[in-house]
Structure formats: C-alpha cells, structure tokens
Amino acid sequence: MGALSRGAPMGAAVVLVALWPAFGPLLLAVAVGLALHAALRPTGRVPALALAAKLAWACVVALAWHFGADRFELRYVWLYSSAELPLHLKVANLWGGDEGTTLMLAACCLGLAARRAGVGADPARFSLSAAIAAWLGLTALWLAPFATTPAEWLAQSPSQGMNAHLMKPWMLFHAPLVLAAYAWTLALAAPALDALRGVSARWSALAQEHARRAWLVLTAGIGFGMLWAFEDAMYGQVWHWDPVQTAVFCLWCLLGAHLHGVAGWGVGRPHWRAMPWAGVLAAAAVPLAMAVTRNPVLASSHRYVGADSWMAHLALGAALLLIATGCAVAGRGAGRATRNDVDRRARFMGLRAPSGLWLAQLCFLGAAAVAAVQLLSAFGAGVLQLPRPEAYKPFLAMLSNLTTGSELAALRAAFEQWDVDGYVLAAHLLLPLAGFGLVGGWYFFRRISVVAGRLSLLLAVVAIGGNAAWGGVVTRSYAGEGILSQQIVAVLPWLDASLIGGAYLALGGIAWAAHVLRRQGRKAVASVVPLAAIHAGVALALWGGLLATALNSYTQHEIAFDGGPSAWATDRHGYALRLAEIRVGAANDGAVGAQSVVQALTTIEVRGPDGERLDGQTLYRDARAPSERFDGPLRQVCELLDYRYARHVGTPGYLLQPLIDQGWARSVQFWVSPAAVVGALDGSGGGPAIVVVKVFPFMSLLWIGLLLLLFGSAWLALSGARGVRRGRRGATS
Known part of the structure; x- marks a missing residue:
C-alpha cells in the first residue's frame, strides 16, 4: 500500500496531462517552484524534491504517450513525428528535439537531487543540485513542449515527420x-x-x-x-x-x-x-x-x-x-x-x-x-567571421565549377563556416595519449614490483624510439588511399607512439591482474578484473579507432544499370560486385518529406577476396529538389567521400545507408548512390549508379575494446551501488 500511495501522485499527473495537455505547463511550473523552494530552504527539502521529480517525470511520460497516440495538435509532436512511424520510433522522438531532451534532463536531475537529499547528503542551507534541476526545468518550461500546433501548420500538413537520419x-x-x-x-x-x-x-x-x-x-x-x-x-x-x-x-x-x-x-x-x-x-x-x-x-x-536555448545552457x-x-x-x-x-x-x-x-x-x-x-x-x-583557410575546403574548387547561381552561393557559405580542425587536434592529442599509455602501464607494472615498473617502462620507451627510427609501423603502412587528406602524414609518427603506449597499458593491466590473482586467488577477482578489463578495453579501442581511421582506403565505380543485373566490377581491394536490382518507388515511411520522397532499395552482390559471398540491400531516400545543374557522378562522389559536403547537401528528408560487412580483420562499406538511375527513370536526367567501397582495417578491435570497457565499467558501477545501499542500511539500522 505504501508503494502504491507513493506512486499515486505521479500516476494521477500522467493521466491528467495525457487527457488535457494544457495541464503540462502548469505541473512543470509547480515542479520548478518546488525545486526552487528546496534549493533555498532545507526545511521540507526531501518531500519537495520528491514531489517535483514525480511531476517532471509525469510530464515526460505523458509527452511520450502523446507521441505514441499521434497527438499532432501538440507542436512538438507535429514537428518530429508521423502516423506512419512504428511505435518505437514515435516514442524515440521524445528526445528528438530541444524541448524533449531538456525536459528529460530536468526530470533526471530532479530525481537525483531528491535521492541525494533523501540519504542526507544535501543538508546545507543552499542546494546546488536542486538549483541546477530548477534551472533546467525552467528552460524546459520556456521551450514549451506542450504548446499547441498553429492551425496553419495543421492545414499545411498533418505532421512534419521524423528526421530520416534518426x-x-x-x-x-x-x-x-x-x-x-x-x-x-x-x-x-x-x-x-x-x-x-x-x-x-x-x-x-x-x-x-x-x-x-x-x-x-x-x-x-x-x-x-x-x-x-x-x-x-x-x-x-x-x-x-x-x-x-x-x-x-x-x-x-x-x-x-x-x-x-x-x-x-x-x-x-x-x-x-x-x-x-x-x-x-x-x-x-x-x-x-x-x-x-x-x-x-x-x-x-x-x-x-x-x-x-543555447544561452540558457551557456549561463548555467x-x-x-x-x-x-x-x-x-x-x-x-x-x-x-x-x-x-x-x-x-x-x-x-x-x-x-x-x-x-x-x-x-x-x-x-x-x-x-x-x-x-x-x-x-x-x-x-x-x-x-575570419576566413577559413583553403586547406579546410576539400572539393570546393571542383564543385565550384559544377554549380551556379544560388546553389554556388550556398555552397561557398557552407564551406566558409568554421568547425573543429581534426588534424590539429590529432597532432596535439596523440602526445597525451602516448603519455597516458606509458603512465598507466608503468603504474600497473610498478604495483607488481619496482624492478618490473622500471624495466617495463624502459622497454616501452625503447620500443617507441626503435619504431620511430625504423620508420614506424603505421607510417610505413600508410599509402594515402583513404578519405583523409595528406595532413595526416605529419601526425603518423605520434600515432605509432600512441599505439605502443596503448599496448603497454593493456599488458600492464593484464600482468598486474594475473599477479594479484595468483597471490590472492578468487577473493581478488572483484577488485582486479574490472580494472584490467577497462584499461585493456581502452587500449584495444584506441588501436582499432586509430588504425581504422588512418589506414582506411576507398575505390569508386560507375556502374551502368539498365534494369537487369549489371556487369561485374572488380575492386582493387579484391572484391567483385554488381548491382542485381534497383527498386524505386514512393516511400510513405513517416520521415520528413514523405509526400514527395523517392526511395530506392538497391540489391548488391559481392564476391570477397577469399571467395566469400555477400549480398544485401542499400537504402537511398531523397526528398530534395533537383540540383540547379546536373553534373553527372562528381557530386555524388564528393558526397560519399567528404562528410562536410554530405552535410551541406543533406536534409532531414535525405538518407543514404550502406551495406556493411563487419569482419575481424576489416570492416567494409558498400555505398550505392542510384540518384542518376532514379533521374533517368523520371526523365530528369540519367547516368550510371555510383558505388564507393570503403575499407577500414582492424575496426573489430574498436568494438571489442568498447565492450571490454563497458564490462569493466558496469562491474565497478554496480559494485559501488551495492556499497552505497549497504551503507544506507547500516545508517538506518
């Protein structure tokens, strides 16, 4: 009965906002007021935060119900959802925009603040946790997730639909x-x-x-x-x-x-x-x-x-x-x-x-x-508004010759917009990465013995120096056949050092865990295995991510398609591929632009270098207007090779999804852009389908490393939670 009575306010609030969404802002305002009261006065802080958290979560649950029930009279639902979407994607749109994500974050923070106050960890006169939650709740209230959809929007379209990329x-x-x-x-x-x-x-x-x-x-x-x-x-x-x-x-x-x-x-x-x-x-x-x-x-x-809402977050x-x-x-x-x-x-x-x-x-x-x-x-x-260097504008010179008018102006503006320079970041980050590997490996070996720490660190430094003198494993393997620019060459020696540092970290963690387990037996499993898994996982993820990024390579093909299976095209990576079928039609899938979208499912057959066979489908979905000037395959190739240009031409109604072969030694993407074939079918122009094959070596190490990292982190997080619960029981007994 106690649990039922404690959940009654939230259940009643969910029903209230689900039936009458106009009560959503009112309940959210009450939650913000309670949080502000809890922030300023310790008296009654625990029940105030508990009730505020229940009201905020009631608003979240009710908003999710509105998405699932296709309540497009709410502006937020109209903006991001569609009746044609499956239920799980409708509900996922709850965090598809600023209003929903801010509301959810406010509810999470209120729940944590209530928990902290409930265990006596927030006795001060002023509660910063409650104040942060109140600020986020106030921001969510200002964003108005329960606002009504303007009548002219509903008259224009029953809903806008979901971003196809999501x-x-x-x-x-x-x-x-x-x-x-x-x-x-x-x-x-x-x-x-x-x-x-x-x-x-x-x-x-x-x-x-x-x-x-x-x-x-x-x-x-x-x-x-x-x-x-x-x-x-x-x-x-x-x-x-x-x-x-x-x-x-x-x-x-x-x-x-x-x-x-x-x-x-x-x-x-x-x-x-x-x-x-x-x-x-x-x-x-x-x-x-x-x-x-x-x-x-x-x-x-x-x-x-x-x-x-960026100003509100910046102020916080x-x-x-x-x-x-x-x-x-x-x-x-x-x-x-x-x-x-x-x-x-x-x-x-x-x-x-x-x-x-x-x-x-x-x-x-x-x-x-x-x-x-x-x-x-x-x-x-x-x-x-400083001008961006030309080195940051790949493909711009070539694309400028293929575009005219307003499209050219938009293209130039897009390439003038600043973003983070990944090559400069890599040049400065690889040194801390190498240092982290050396420090971590030495720390683990040092816990085995002083001699092991010193000797292993000396060997790791010698390995880095010897590898650099030899020319570097990655540096010598780099062939410049990938999607990175030649700026990556300058940082390849540091990348080699980072990989050796990561290997030293993993070996140190494993050696230390084996040493402790040999001496202490099963009772040490809970204290050493998670740490060894975390650090080995970091090293493997580092290896996989860096090698796949630096040593990737690609080839591009123009494949003529006349309705039947195309001729086989041979790839320099050892793959033979052909397009077996392209099915083109309208897509009423609930994404943005569903009224005018064209969708193409391309069946591709692949013969691998070791004789393996692979077949599957790639997805092309496009709600964009035709370009001002048809330029053959070049625009599509640029789009597949440079994410900046893909971001420029992409819209919420556009999607290109590859066929991926995830292998132990490498992961291979087969990108098919049948835009020219689709254009030929509707009479707006035509040409070959573009196929780009991208190969990323050792990508499996990244996924294995992440799984190891998550395994060790989950073990520590769960063991810490058990310790907190034991401490709380001890304090109340």
Missing part, C-alpha cells in the same frame, strides 16, 4: 544514454564544490557511484553513436571531431581525470584539488556541450535545427565555473590546515601519494584542455 535502432539508445550521463555528471557539482571548499572530510560514496555511472553510460552512448555514424553518409566513419563530439570528448576526459583521483582522496593530500576541480569542470562541460549542440556558429552534423555552465572559482578561493586555508595531519596519518598507515594516478589525471586533463582550446578557437574564428 530512423535507426541506435536512436533508441544513443540520446537517452548521453542524457543520463549528463544528469549523473551534473550531480557531481555539489559534492565537488564542497570538496574545493575543504568541507568534505572524504569523498562521498554516492558521488563516486554517480561518477562511475556517468562514465559507463557516456561511454555506451558514445559507442552507440559510433555505430550510428558508421552507417550514415553525413558521417561515414566512427569519429570526425564534429564540434559536439569534441565537447563530449572533453566531458569524457574530465570524468576520467575525476575517477583517477578518487582513490585515497582527502583534503590536504598532494594534488587534492585536482579531483574536485575535474568533477566541477565535468559538470560545467554538460551545459556547455548542450550549448554547442544548439548554437549555429559552428558547422555540425548534430545540430538541433532552430533551437535557441558559466555560473558553475564562477561558483567553483569562489569555492576554491574560500578553501585555500583548508588544505594548509589539514596537510600536516593528513601526511602524519598517511605515513602511519603506510600510504604514499598515488603519483601514477596523478600523472594519469594530468594526461586526461591535458587531452580535455587540447580539445577545449580547439573548440574555443573555432568558435572565436566563427564569431569574428
């Missing part, structure tokens, strides 16, 4: 996982600020659980995003330093620095400020990343079109940084007052400063700083 199963996981990671990271702000002030005697177990969960779900969200990107022409590969990816990478590194500083943390210990500063910076990186996603200055494939991030600075100044005396006592206790217990973990923190912080500087530099250049 109509994939990864949509169900990528966005909500990232949002959950954002919420857990924001929950670190309050305890980290207390730590900077010197108030906390030790780091909260609940905060450590939040940090581990944030790391876990953010890594999983990034992994699903990589799978998504690998199947989309606007990306075409797992990572390309899109501004939003760069911002999330900063957050991931800051969480890594934070977690590497938790062990043995205490006020006054050496480098004690680094860990809480990393937590505060990670929390501030969340609204800043959301601001990057919504700000139109930089070119991005993650843009929330028409979103204007700036406020967290200002408060952190004030807390750090206020806590200067705390470190001096406790340092001597902490040092005496550390000597008595045989503890020493974790120098290896401190160096790992520095590597993580350095990587985050490099990415942040590049992001800020690009943003500053965009705000100042």
Whole structure:
C-alpha cells in the first residue's frame, strides 16, 4: 500500500496531462517552484524534491504517450513525428528535439537531487543540485513542449515527420544514454564544490557511484553513436571531431581525470584539488556541450535545427565555473590546515601519494584542455567571421565549377563556416595519449614490483624510439588511399607512439591482474578484473579507432544499370560486385518529406577476396529538389567521400545507408548512390549508379575494446551501488 500511495501522485499527473495537455505547463511550473523552494530552504527539502521529480517525470511520460497516440495538435509532436512511424520510433522522438531532451534532463536531475537529499547528503542551507534541476526545468518550461500546433501548420500538413537520419535502432539508445550521463555528471557539482571548499572530510560514496555511472553510460552512448555514424553518409566513419563530439570528448576526459583521483582522496593530500576541480569542470562541460549542440556558429552534423536555448545552457555552465572559482578561493586555508595531519596519518598507515594516478589525471586533463582550446578557437574564428583557410575546403574548387547561381552561393557559405580542425587536434592529442599509455602501464607494472615498473617502462620507451627510427609501423603502412587528406602524414609518427603506449597499458593491466590473482586467488577477482578489463578495453579501442581511421582506403565505380543485373566490377581491394536490382518507388515511411520522397532499395552482390559471398540491400531516400545543374557522378562522389559536403547537401528528408560487412580483420562499406538511375527513370536526367567501397582495417578491435570497457565499467558501477545501499542500511539500522 505504501508503494502504491507513493506512486499515486505521479500516476494521477500522467493521466491528467495525457487527457488535457494544457495541464503540462502548469505541473512543470509547480515542479520548478518546488525545486526552487528546496534549493533555498532545507526545511521540507526531501518531500519537495520528491514531489517535483514525480511531476517532471509525469510530464515526460505523458509527452511520450502523446507521441505514441499521434497527438499532432501538440507542436512538438507535429514537428518530429508521423502516423506512419512504428511505435518505437514515435516514442524515440521524445528526445528528438530541444524541448524533449531538456525536459528529460530536468526530470533526471530532479530525481537525483531528491535521492541525494533523501540519504542526507544535501543538508546545507543552499542546494546546488536542486538549483541546477530548477534551472533546467525552467528552460524546459520556456521551450514549451506542450504548446499547441498553429492551425496553419495543421492545414499545411498533418505532421512534419521524423528526421530520416534518426530512423535507426541506435536512436533508441544513443540520446537517452548521453542524457543520463549528463544528469549523473551534473550531480557531481555539489559534492565537488564542497570538496574545493575543504568541507568534505572524504569523498562521498554516492558521488563516486554517480561518477562511475556517468562514465559507463557516456561511454555506451558514445559507442552507440559510433555505430550510428558508421552507417550514415553525413558521417561515414566512427569519429570526425564534429564540434559536439569534441565537447563530449572533453566531458569524457574530465570524468576520467575525476575517477583517477578518487582513490585515497582527502583534503590536504598532494594534488587534492585536482579531483574536485575535474568533477566541477565535468559538470560545467554538460551545459556547455548542450550549448554547442544548439548554437549555429559552428558547422555540425548534430545540430538541433532552430533551437535557441543555447544561452540558457551557456549561463548555467558559466555560473558553475564562477561558483567553483569562489569555492576554491574560500578553501585555500583548508588544505594548509589539514596537510600536516593528513601526511602524519598517511605515513602511519603506510600510504604514499598515488603519483601514477596523478600523472594519469594530468594526461586526461591535458587531452580535455587540447580539445577545449580547439573548440574555443573555432568558435572565436566563427564569431569574428575570419576566413577559413583553403586547406579546410576539400572539393570546393571542383564543385565550384559544377554549380551556379544560388546553389554556388550556398555552397561557398557552407564551406566558409568554421568547425573543429581534426588534424590539429590529432597532432596535439596523440602526445597525451602516448603519455597516458606509458603512465598507466608503468603504474600497473610498478604495483607488481619496482624492478618490473622500471624495466617495463624502459622497454616501452625503447620500443617507441626503435619504431620511430625504423620508420614506424603505421607510417610505413600508410599509402594515402583513404578519405583523409595528406595532413595526416605529419601526425603518423605520434600515432605509432600512441599505439605502443596503448599496448603497454593493456599488458600492464593484464600482468598486474594475473599477479594479484595468483597471490590472492578468487577473493581478488572483484577488485582486479574490472580494472584490467577497462584499461585493456581502452587500449584495444584506441588501436582499432586509430588504425581504422588512418589506414582506411576507398575505390569508386560507375556502374551502368539498365534494369537487369549489371556487369561485374572488380575492386582493387579484391572484391567483385554488381548491382542485381534497383527498386524505386514512393516511400510513405513517416520521415520528413514523405509526400514527395523517392526511395530506392538497391540489391548488391559481392564476391570477397577469399571467395566469400555477400549480398544485401542499400537504402537511398531523397526528398530534395533537383540540383540547379546536373553534373553527372562528381557530386555524388564528393558526397560519399567528404562528410562536410554530405552535410551541406543533406536534409532531414535525405538518407543514404550502406551495406556493411563487419569482419575481424576489416570492416567494409558498400555505398550505392542510384540518384542518376532514379533521374533517368523520371526523365530528369540519367547516368550510371555510383558505388564507393570503403575499407577500414582492424575496426573489430574498436568494438571489442568498447565492450571490454563497458564490462569493466558496469562491474565497478554496480559494485559501488551495492556499497552505497549497504551503507544506507547500516545508517538506518
């Protein structure tokens, strides 16, 4: 009966907003008011936050019901959904726009704030966790997710439909996982600020659980995003330093620095400020990343079109940084007052400063700083409207000869828009990556013995030097046959060093785990296996991602198709392929432009270099108007090879999806653009179908590494949650 009565307010609120959506803003406003009350007054904080969380989640659930029920009289549903979509995609549109994602993040933050207050971890006069949740709830209220659809929009179309790029199963996981990671990271702000002030005697177990969960779900969200990107022409590969990816990478590194500083943390210990500063910076990186996603200055494939809430997120991030600075100044005396006592206790217990973990923190912080500087530099250049160097405009000279009029003006404007320079980032990030591998490997071998640490580090450095003197494995293997520009050549030696550092890290973690297990047996499994899996997973993912990106290669084909199976085309990678069938027709699939879209399913047959056979279908979906000037296959080739041009010509109603062969040694994409064939059928022009074959070696190492990383991270996160529950039971008994 108790659980039923506790759930009654939320159930009643869900029904109320589901039947009368006009009550949605009212309930959300009440939730914001309760959160503000909880932020300012400790009296009644627990019930106020609990009720606020229930009301916010009721709004989320009710909004999901409106999507599932095709309630297009709501503007948010009209903008992103369609009656033709399957139910899971309708509900997934809940986080397809700014209104829904902000509402969900506010609900998550309110739930975490209520939990923190409920276990007695938020007794201060002012609750920062409640204030953050209130600000996000206020932003969601301003965005008006329950607003009514204008009558002229409904008269124009029953709904706008879903962005075709989002109509994939990864949509169900990528966005909500990232949002959950954002919420857990924001929950670190309050305890980290207390730590900077010197108030906390030790780091909260609940905060450590939040940090581990944030790391876990953010890594999983990034992994699903990589799978998504690998199947989309606007990306075409797992990572390309899109501004939003760069911002999330900063957050991931800051969480890594934070977690590497938790062990043995205490006020006054050496480098004690680094860990809480990393937590505060990670929390501030969340609204800043959301601001990057919504700000139109930089070119991005993650843009929330028409979103204007970036100022609210920017203000939250700036406020967290200002408060952190004030807390750090206020806590200067705390470190001096406790340092001597902490040092005496550390000597008595045989503890020493974790120098290896401190160096790992520095590597993580350095990587985050490099990415942040590049992001800020690009943003500053965009705000100042500085001209982009010609080196950043691949294909522009050729495309300029093929376009005219307004299309040419739009093309030039698109290539003038700034984004993050991935080559500069790689040049500066590979050194921290190599350093992280060397520090981590030495740290694990050093825990086996001093001799093992010194000898293994010497061998790793000799391996890096010897590989560089020989010319480098990757450097010598690079043939310049891929989609990267020749700017990558300058960073290949550092890439070799990073790969050796990653291998040293993995070997160190495995050797240390084997050593501990041999000495302590099964009782040590829970303490060593997750850490070994995490670090081996990071190394494998690093190897797979770097090798696949640097050593990729492609070939392009023009294949004549007259209705029957085409002639076989031979690829220099050893593949023979032909187009067996192209089925063209209208697509009433619920995506944007469904009224005028054309869809082509191309059946492609492939014979592999080892005699294996592969067949499957590629998808082409296009709701765009014909180009002003037909230019044969060149435009399609540029679109398949350069994500910047694909982003320029792409629209929410356009989609190109490849056939992918995921193998152990390499992953192969077969991209088919039958636009010319479709044009020939409708009389607007014709030509051959374009097929591009992209080969990414060792991509399987990336996926295996991510799975190992997630396995170890989940183990630690779940064990931490059990510890928090045991501590809570002990406190109440």
